[in-house]
Amino acid sequence: MKLKWKPKKLTLVIIPDANQSVVRFRVPHLFAYIAAACFSLLLLITLITYALHAQTTKKANALQAKLSGASQQWNATLTSKDKAIEQLQNEVIQLSQQAEQMKSQVEEMKKFENDLKSIAGLDANVTGKAVASATAANENKSTEEQTPPVATSGIGGSPNPASQEAIMQLGEQTSASFTALNSEVKELQTSLTETKQKVADKQHQLAITPTLYPTNVRIVTSTFGYRTDPFTHSPSFHSGIDFGARENDAVYATADGKVVSTGKDIYHGNNIVIEHSKGLRTWYMHLNKILVNNGDNVTKGSTIGLVGSTGRSTAPHLHYEVLKNGESIDPKPYLKANRKDD
Ligand SMILES: [Zn+2]
Structure with missing residues (x-):
């Protein structure tokens, strides 16, 4: 059997327009095979590129979703921390107010002690300051009695947010106030114990001294x-x-x-x-x-x-x-x- 290569030709006909003459190309069969192979290759490359692109897009979307989740979580953490800081700052303010109240109470207790000493006739050298403050307190009291204060719970004023530095400073001041108060309270405890003993001594002294009238009739x-x-x-x-x-x-x-x-x-x-x-x-x-x-x-x-x-x-x-x-x-x-x- 004999194989004989007979190059066959293919004719490509291009019709540009109905009024124009037809263009014919005669190409060998091999050209058609090469063209088909090129087309197949191109299609394969396109498919691979498309698949790679789809995979990359999927990965990118996954990464973006992860990033978005992390961002939300971060924002939530930040909000939570902001709230915690705000709460702590408010607590610092409350503590500073409590320190002020305690200062007033300690001052009141000191005044009471001085009054007690005066009543018991213990302190001949009551300080002018104590007397002055006691007098001022009495004056205030009498003023209050003359003009009873109007009960009110209203609080107002323009908004003036406190800076973080100011709150930090307030916290330090409050801490110092509590330290000072602690030592004042200790001093007061010692002083009150001494006063209690002195009052007891005075009471005993009074009890054993014949100061009473022996009859109701004093004629x-x-x-x-x-x-x-x-x-x-x-x-x-x-x-x-x-x-x-x-x-x-x-x-x-x-x-x-x-x-x-x-x-x-x-x-x-x-x-x-x-x-x-x-x-x-x-x-x-x-x-x-x-x-x-x-x-x-x-x-x-x-x-x-x-x-x-x-x-x-x-x-x-x-x-x-x-x-x-x-x-x-x-x-x-x-x-x-x-x-x-x-
Ligand atoms: Zn007599």
């Missing part, structure tokens, strides 16, 4: 000192004070103490002696009735007997004497207070 019918004796009409020394009380009026212990003598004799009648401290004794005479026993502990203001006219007496009265180390002294400088429940 003095005979004072301490020289006088004309009511019986002999001769000059004599009156060693106590006579109170013109009525018969059976209560007689009170003028200070805390211990009954060291109860008895009756022709001069003093029914009489009681109470021993206090610091060498002080009080003596109650001419009683109608004695209501305590020898050795009893009595408190200031307790009823120890009833007014009478026993012994060397012209009419019902109480002869009251104060003795210092066994010697009669004028009771008058001691008498300052009424009975507790008066």
Whole structure:
């Protein structure tokens, strides 16, 4: 069998227009194969390019979506942090306000302590500042009383946002204020403890000092000192004070103490002696009735007997004497207070 290459020709006809003559090209078959191969190659390249492009676009979209998600998350974090910072800043402001309130309260407590000292007669050297502030406070109080404040809860003003630096500074100031307050409160605690002790000492001192009137009646019918004796009409020394009380009026212990003598004799009648401290004794005479026993502990203001006219007496009265180390002294400088429940 013989193979014989016979180049066949293909005729390409191009018709430009109906009125123009037809153009003919005669090309070999091989050209057609090459053209078909070129076309196929081109198509393949196009498809591969398209596939690559599609894959790249898909990756880009995925990346963009991821980026967008991250951005949203970042924005959410930023918003959350902004809110947290704002909250912290507001808390700093609140703390600074609390520090101011605490300062006022500490000042108030200092004033109370000074007032307490004044009432107890403890502080002879109360500072002018304290007195001035107390006076100012009283003045303010009286002004308030004259013109009662109108209750209002309104707050206003133009918006003026605080800068971060200002808040930081406020935070530092507040911290310093709290440190200072802490030390002031400690000082106040020490001072109040001392004052409490001083007041207690003063109270004890007052309790053991015969400052009370021995009867409700405060009419003095005979004072301490020289006088004309009511019986002999001769000059004599009156060693106590006579109170013109009525018969059976209560007689009170003028200070805390211990009954060291109860008895009756022709001069003093029914009489009681109470021993206090610091060498002080009080003596109650001419009683109608004695209501305590020898050795009893009595408190200031307790009823120890009833007014009478026993012994060397012209009419019902109480002869009251104060003795210092066994010697009669004028009771008058001691008498300052009424009975507790008066
Ligand atoms: Zn007398």
